[in-house]
Amino acid sequence: SQELEQSPQSLIVQEGKNLTINCTSSKTLYGLYWYKQKYGEGLIFLMMLQKGGEEKSHEKITAKLDEKKQQSSLHITASQPSHAGIYLCGADTGTASKLTFGTGTRLQVTL
């Protein structure tokens, strides 16, 4: 089965600082999704990557998928308190649209 490892597990950054979260897969990724979750709430879709070397940006968040399609990174520029939450990467397993989720990264942004 496919496993996704995220690093770091948790992160505390000062407002205005940049940060990067990594997601490493044990197998080649068919599709990689990034979600944000606030405690006790559902998941908010951020971005989806499919092609090796692909990079997408939305507001201050940029996600990349490496050429070998086994690692993705999520980069936040000039972090704000609104960025705080749990970031989850999810991989399309290639079977019946099922997703496998990473271990999660808990982000705190201090003032």
Add this chain to the structure above:
Amino acid sequence: GAVVSQHPSWVICKSGTSVKIECRSLDFQATTMFWYRQFPKQSLMLMATSNEGSKATYEQGVEKDKFLINHASLTLSTLTVTSAHPEDSSFYICSARDPASEFGQYFGPGTRLTVT
């Protein structure tokens, strides 16, 4: 964007009773829905795939008789936790796949179940 709702958002029940959680796709038809479970400070674990008009497909280790799934229409899937025990207390999240969307699954807001 597509919206998925869950009801109830939270529920407290006594040990031994059954609890039903609903998952609805509000503005699209979902032939496939997924049920996940999330323990505190942990990631989402897929429990089962709910297919409209057919039996659900359960992941390894998930008890079919304990977690009953019914997908009676293209917009509704239900998860019933039967004979609930305190160890079933968790955050349950559903998602629905919109075939017309490239973005995969849309997630509900989750249901927090506490079994006393």
